[in-house]
Amino acid sequence: MRAEARAALLLLLAALIAGCGSGEVPxxxxxxxxxxxxxxxxxxxxxxxxxxxxxxxxxxxxxxxxQVLRGHRAEHMLRINQQLPTGEPFVVPPSFIPLLTRSQTLFSASDGLFNPAMGRFFQLWGLDRPDPAADSPPDAAAVDALLAVRPTMSDLELDGIELRSDNPAVQLNFDAVATAYAMDLAVEALRAQAVxxxxxxxxxxxxxxxxxxxxxxxxxxxxxxxxxxxxxxxxxxxxxxxxxxxxxxxxxxxxxxxxxxxxxxxxxxxxxxxxxxxxxxxxxxxxxxxxxxxxxxxxxxxxxxxxxxxxxxxxxxxxxxxxxxxxxxxxxxxxxxxxxxxxxxxxxxxxx
Incomplete structure (x- = not known):
């Protein structure tokens, strides 16, 4: 029994030494x-x-x-964009609020060049879909008419979990940053799991x-x-x-x-x-x-x-x-x- 125990101990030590010496990281x-x-x-x-x-x-x-952020059929975006033109406050999902507030900050920092509130322009151009359906550009007068009312992120008012807009032309489109936001939240989740x-x-x-x-x-x-x-x-x-x-x-x-x-x-x-x-x-x-x-x-x-x-x-x-x-x-x-x-x-x- 002692010989068997010694043999087992030697095998265990050999395995440990080999593992330490390999330097392999999974x-x-x-x-x-x-x-x-x-x-x-x-x-x-x-x-x-x-x-x-x-x-x-x-x-x-x-x-x-x-499902909830990307494209013209995204659940959250459909509901929110249906409510915004009314001018009345409505409740938005709490999980959506960080994206909204961060985007407002980035809108200001970019001097208004990053502007997710111009969703109607994407719709007008047929560029609100993963595979654009447009086969010709929109009429210039239609673009200029929408440009005249200039929807921006500063037209949005957030009070707690209630959102409203005083500009009926505002329509949100986060396609430009949807993957980035998902990746950020994925990193947070990985860190929470000790990754x-x-x-x-x-x-x-x-x-x-x-x-x-x-x-x-x-x-x-x-x-x-x-x-x-x-x-x-x-x-x-x-x-x-x-x-x-x-x-x-x-x-x-x-x-x-x-x-x-x-x-x-x-x-x-x-x-x-x-x-x-x-x-x-x-x-x-x-x-x-x-x-x-x-x-x-x-x-x-x-x-x-x-x-x-x-x-x-x-x-x-x-x-x-x-x-x-x-x-x-x-x-x-x-x-x-x-x-x-x-x-x-x-x-x-x-x-x-």
């Missing part, structure tokens, strides 16, 4: 559909069973937000926390065409990488591309920038809102908006194919296309 990866694309989720540093449970919770949350290292990739937009086995996450920056990668960058800690692009939702009419990054100042697709990518050390909602605001700001004004929103890492690809970057982004990114002209511009400090 990595759990999975995929599931949501928001009209594929979601890739990686969880590092916890046992497979716990990681699988955490991933299942993330998948359920994504499915929920896909400290994870990455979520939704159609090229990334939300990451911690690291991959002690190494920075390697994040791809998409080309303006939407196919392929223009560069790679490393990020760790708490990072969000989001891109606004003319290629993500659009339709073509008479060789002219009409896309879903609408300029609230004109009621028409933003001009001058093909894509805008933002890396933000923090939440995805800010990064996604900033990417859209910078694309709308255009090739000349984007440094001012970046400064107002506190965004240090920016890469814009303008209509001439130039790569306009902040110094911080230029230092961080490894470009795969080294022939493109580069323009380095610093964010402007907001006026006091």
């Amino acid at each position: 990595v759990y990866t999975t995929q599931f559909p949501a928001f009209g694309t594929r979601v890739d989720l990686s969880i590092v540093g916890i046992q497979r069973e716990r990681a699988a449970d955490a991933a299942a919770n993330v998948e359920r949350d994504f499915s929920f937000f896909d 400290r290292n994870a990455m979520i990739n939704v159609g090229g937009d990334v939300r990451a926390i911690g690291s991959r086995s002690g190494r920075a996450w390697r994040l791809p920056v998409p080309r303006a065409s939407g196919s392929g990668v223009i560069g790679m960058l490393d990020a760790s800690g708490d990072a969000s990488l989001f891109t606004a692009s003319a290629q993500r939702r659009n339709f073509r009419h008479r060789d002219q591309l009409y896309h879903a990054v609408l300029d609230p100042r004109t009621g028409r697709p933003a001009c001058g920038v093909l894509s805008a990518t933002v890396l933000y050390q923090g939440d995805g909602l800010t990064a996604a809102a900033a990417a859209h605001a910078l694309m709308i700001a255009g090739p000349e004004d984007w440094p001012r908006i970046a400064g107002r929103m506190g965004i240090d890492h920016v890469l814009l690809i303008d209509e001439d194919g130039r790569l306009q970057m902040t110094p911080a982004m230029a230092d961080l990114i490894t470009l795969l296309d080294t022939k493109a002209e580069q323009v380095i511009r610093s964010p402007l400090e907001p006026a006091s």
